[in-house]
Amino acid sequence: MDKLKFLINQVDQRKDEMIELVKTLISYQTPAPPARNTAEAQAFIASFLKRHGFEIDMWDVYPGDPNVVGTLKGSQSTEYKSLILNGHIDVAEVNPEEKWEGNPFTPIVRDDCIIGRGAADMKGGLAGALFAIKLLHEANIELPGDLFFQSVIGEEVGEAGTLQCCNRGYKADFAVVVDTSDLHIQGQGGVITGWITLKSDQTYHDATRRSMIHAGGKLVAASAIEKMMKIIDGLQELERHWAITKSYPGIPAGANTINPAVIEGGRHAAFVADECRLWITVHFYPDETHEQVAKEVEEHIKNVAQGDIWLRDHPPIFTWGGSSMIEERGEIFPSLEVDPFNPAVTLLAAAHKQVSGKEVVQDVSPTVTDGGWFGDAGVPAVIYGPGNLMNAHSVNEQVSIEQLVEFTKVLVSFIYQWSHQEK
Ligand SMILES: [Zn+2]
Numbered sequence: 001m002d003k004l005k006f007l008i009n010q011v012d013q014r015k016d017e018m019i020e021l022v023k024t025l026i027s028y029q030t031p032a033p034p035a036r037n038t039a040e041a042q043a044f045i046a047s048f049l050k051r052h053g054f055e056i057d058m059w060d061v062y063p064g065d066p067n068v069v070g071t072l073k074g075s076q077s078t079e080y081k082s083l084i085l086n087g088h089i090d091v092a093e094v095n096p097e098e099k100w101e102g103n104p105f106t107p108i109v110r111d112d113c114i115i116g117r118g119a120a121d122m123k124g125g126l127a128g129a130l131f132a133i134k135l136l137h138e139a140n141i142e143l144p145g146d147l148f149f150q151s152v153i154g155e156e157v158g159e160a161g162t163l164q165c166c167n168r169g170y171k172a173d174f175a176v177v178v179d180t181s182d183l184h185i186q187g188q189g190g191v192i193t194g195w196i197t198l199k200s201d202q203t204y205h206d207a208t209r210r211s212m213i214h215a216g217g218k219l220v221a222a223s224a225i226e227k228m229m230k231i232i233d234g235l236q237e238l239e240r241h242w243a244i245t246k247s248y249p250g251i252p253a254g255a256n257t258i259n260p261a262v263i264e265g266g267r268h269a270a271f272v273a274d275e276c277r278l279w280i281t282v283h284f285y286p287d288e289t290h291e292q293v294a295k296e297v298e299e300h301i302k303n304v305a306q307g308d309i310w311l312r313d314h315p316p317i318f319t320w321g322g323s324s325m326i327e328e329r330g331e332i333f334p335s336l337e338v339d340p341f342n343p344a345v346t347l348l349a350a351a352h353k354q355v356s357g358k359e360v361v362q363d364v365s366p367t368v369t370d371g372g373w374f375g376d377a378g379v380p381a382v383i384y385g386p387g388n389l390m391n392a393h394s395v396n397e398q399v400s401i402e403q404l405v406e407f408t409k410v411l412v413s414f415i416y417q418w419s420h421q422e423k
Helices: 002-013 015-027 039-051 119-138 161-167 206-213 224-245 290-306 309-313 343-356 371-377 401-419
Strands: 055-062 065-072 083-088 108-110 113-115 147-152 175-177 185-188 190-199 258-265 275-284 317-320 362-365 381-383 398-400
Touching: 002 015, 002 119, 002 401, 015 039, 015 113, 015 119, 015 401, 039 055, 039 065, 039 119, 039 147, 055 161, 065 161, 083 119, 083 161, 083 401, 113 119, 113 401, 119 147, 119 398, 119 401, 147 161, 161 371, 175 371, 185 343, 185 371, 185 381, 190 224, 190 290, 224 258, 224 275, 224 290, 224 309, 275 290, 290 309, 290 317, 343 381, 343 401, 371 381, 398 401
Parallel strands: 083 147, 083 175, 175 381, 185 362
Antiparallel strands: 055 065, 065 147, 108 113, 113 398, 190 275, 190 317, 258 275
């Protein structure tokens, strides 16, 4: 325990070093979109981890966007608990018309704040976690359990950085996603996007419209755009039904929305629209899966189509998810349920209380993070990181230094203690 006290003290004493680390990470310009710009930042993280005893696995998820996974093998790794720390290196985009105090990638430190793109979401969290690792290493502490550090790409645009880590076989007894949570311990609902396409088997000139909509016209055909109105009506019915029948503690009722986000259709004003595509965003609760909600949407919309003479013969086509909003115009964020009785969760909560003197708030994130991929892969996980969502993606994005210090203390204490727990 003396070691732990020493480590926690170090965070206070070497606060300026940590602030410098946050500033360095912010200064790498990694907005997504446009993405494909994280190679330098990831090389910096890889060499940082290497310096502190980690073995590096680095691979391109996309050209110019590599994932980094550092492994610090435990001294008794078969007997002691393993841990994954996960964060994303990409940040929200910056629009030229945004009125920032200075350059968003030249961080400003003022009073208790670090201001810059990614300060809250989530280079603050990444820097805190890296700094915790550095302190452990410099204090010559050998952890008995395995420790993995994952710096992933593409989170802001729904890319499969964390999914690839899971598919590559990285597993542990617990994972902490150090994304923006205002130091709450959080699970999350999920999101899946999908396209619903209506397609006519023939293309008609605008002049045939009279024959397809008036008495005696004898042309059984339809505008795909007009038929899409029925689909949108059907989605609203289902959305309302879900709002009434489903709920999850800690999430406002009706948060399980179906948003008709984008519509595309028709080819030219001289034609009747022969195709229409609707891009929807479906939010679901932590105890649901994306497969299950996609199936519910499909079943309901297929029933709607059965009640329409034209749609019955031209059934809607569904395309769900995708691994990138940029490449495939589609994404999935699985949900994450947190078991408050999981020993790692109780240990993290105790570490938080010990450092801050306050009970940790355990609730559900109103947004989505990569945490869901761990849930999906069967790795118990939580979201726990500095910064709040008011600041994430905002102009003059900032993180409180006091909170960052608190986070780093909690994390160093948690890593140390969890790694000393027997499997
Ligand atoms: Zn984030």
